[in-house]
Amino acid sequence: MQLTITHVVVISLTATFLLLAADKAGGLRKDQYVWTPPATQAPITAAADPDKGKPPPHNDKVEDLPDGKGRETTFYTCTACHGVALIKAQGLTRDLWDSTIDLMLEKHRMPPVKPDDRAEILDYLAEQFPPRRRGRGSDNPFLK
Numbered sequence: 541m542q543l544t545i546t547h548v549v550v551i552s553l554t555a556t557f558l559l560l561a562a563d564k565a566g567g568l569r570k571d572q573y574v575w576t577p578p579a580t581q582a583p584i585t586a587a588a589d590p591d592k593g594k595p596p597p598h599n600d601k602v603e604d605l606p607d608g609k610g611r612e613t614t615f616y617t618c619t620a621c622h623g624v625a626l627i628k629a630q631g632l633t634r635d636l637w638d639s640t641i642d643l644m645l646e647k648h649r650m651p652p653v654k655p656d657d658r659a660e661i662l663d664y665l666a667e668q669f670p671p672r673r674r675g676r677g678s679d680n681p682f683l684k
């Protein structure tokens with residue numbers, strides 16, 4: 541029998557399907573790394589916190605944030621770990637600022653904030669750093 545191109549195609553397709561079927565439930569990949577969600581982080585205690593009492597890693601002052609209600613609360617709550625530049629670089633909706641605070645709390649282990657303070661910070665951030673307008677000139681420093 542002569543092996544035509546059709547034979548070759550049919551045979552390779554069959555082989556592929558057989559392999560896929562065999563592997564369907566990961567059967568051929570038993571030793572592969574499987575992601576499992578990390579255990580929830582234990583809250584950092586004062587005694588275990590290696591950064592306790594260290595000065596923040598920047599020389600920013602309250603005045604480096606634009607003036608407005610909530611500036612001080614925001615400064616003292618939000619610049620323990622990074623400078624104001626990280627904050628000023630963002631322009632977000634209120635919802636996204638809210639999620640940013642959640643992110644700081646959950647992922648970056650920011651100490652809990654009092655609800656009143658949180659509301660004040662959120663008002664301040666939403667007011668001072670709203671989403672930037674896209675479009676002509678908005679990213680052009682020469683047009684400012």
Ligand code: HEC
Nearest residue numbers: 617618619620621622626627630640641644648649650651
């Ligand atoms: C306990 C430490 C800590 C505190 C307090 C903290 N952050 Fe952060 N924040 C971080 C870390 C860590 C990063 C990631 C920094 C980096 O990439 O260099 C970060 C990044 C950010 C970013 C940049 C995110 C991005 O997507 O680029 C923003 C914005 C931000 N923080 C805002 C805030 C605000 C607002 C507060 C106060 C409500 C705050 N942070 C308080 C630790 C903190």
